[in-house]
Amino acid sequence: MNTTHPITMSLPSLADIESAARTVYEEFQATPQYRWSLLSERLGTDCWLKHENHNPVGAFKIRGGLTFFEQLAHSGQLPKSVISATRGNHGQSIAWAARKKGVACTIVVPHGNSVEKNAAMRALGAELIEHGDDFQAAREHAIALSGQTGALMVPSFHVDLLRGVSTLWWELFRAVPNMDVAYVPIGLGSGACSAVAAKLALGHPVRLVGVVSTLATTYADSIAAGRVIEAPVSTQIADGLAVRVADASALSVLMQHLDHVVQVSDEEVATAMKAIFEDTHNVAEGAGAAAFAAAMQEREQLKGLTVGAVLSGGNVDAAVFSKVLA
Structure with a gap:
């Protein structure tokens, strides 16, 4: 997206990620990724979903x-x-x-x-x-x-957090070497920057598309401006994306390596949560469904491509999820 903005932090290397994987696997094994036929049919092209809802806390952050x-x-x-x-x-x-x-x-x-x-x-x-x-x-x-x-x-964005989170993208990109585009949700930035780290470490050609809420636009606004821009937060469903102030180090990385950023509404997120449940019988929280919501928004541009999305978390309150399904 921007090839001139300097990196202000060192991203995890392949050796860092492989070492981190050994630490992670002491607690749980690699989570699965599947090419779901119904999701692919809905999207109109091959769609792989990475299941971070299948780890011990139901979200990638662990x-x-x-x-x-x-x-x-x-x-x-x-x-x-x-x-x-x-x-x-x-x-x-x-x-x-x-x-x-x-x-x-x-x-x-x-x-x-x-x-x-x-x-x-x-x-x-x-x-x-x-x-x-x-x-x-x-x-x-x-x-x-x-x-x-x-x-x-303990911050929410730090290189020692990125090393662990990068393992999820390392797993996904190794499992799907022909992936053309991956949609990466952006909260404070650890998940998205980790996708960048894994892509670079593996030399994977995948294009990375950032995903934010239309009601939490600090990263979209900051990338457009080339500097941190605070933005109000009012999303009612995508709490994992509900960040008011972008992290400057994360912004520096994402400005260089994201292809573009998609903004998804609460309505689009809710529709994606319902679609993921209907097509895979997995529960996605709002931020966990945001990547697929963004892919659906851009589905006309994805024909013939292999698409990846991460179900980054499944921790949605039962009362909220019941309204989504209704």
Whole structure:
């Protein structure tokens, strides 16, 4: 998309990703990817879906939490306590990895967060604090609490998280070497930048298309402007995409390596959630269905191509999902 903007961070190499895979596979095996016939029929071309809903927390983030904490342990810097902010899946990842290493964990979530994601984080041993009306407010409060308590603040975007998350795209791109285009949802950027890392590490020719919500456009606006642009968040269904302020390091990577960015509405996301359930009988949360929603929006341009999408998470509250199916 932009070949002149400098990279301000080093992406994981192939050796980094392969090492991260060994860490991840201590907890669970590679998740499957399938060419679903009904989804392909609906899209009008071959469609592969990567099932990150099939791991122990039902979302891709766990991969990053495992490698982040493994690096802390390897460097002898494992803290007594950590704190982080989330809309749910990052928090589950950090809670899982902290519990594995015997580290106390506090997670800050915004008011009105997913009831079931909150329950899952508590079940993993995390102490939950509700603060603010969106992720950014929760994040700023977590940073402040880190300064007051001495707990290590675990960010939502960090190279040691990317190493783990890159393993999902490494699995998918190796499994489908002829993939022409992959749709990658963008929250704070770890998933999308990890797709870039895996593509480069493998020398895979796939084109990467970013996906954001029409009601959370910081990355679309920032890429267009060439700098971080804050944008209001009002999506009611794609909470994993509900980021108000883009990360500058992630933006630098995505400006260089995304083919383009697609914006999907809450209505398109809900339609994709329903389609994925009807065609595969898998449950996708809003952000988890966003990639397929974007592919459907561009289906006339995809004829004859092999398309990949990630079901990045399946953690949707039952009440929300029942409305989607209805």
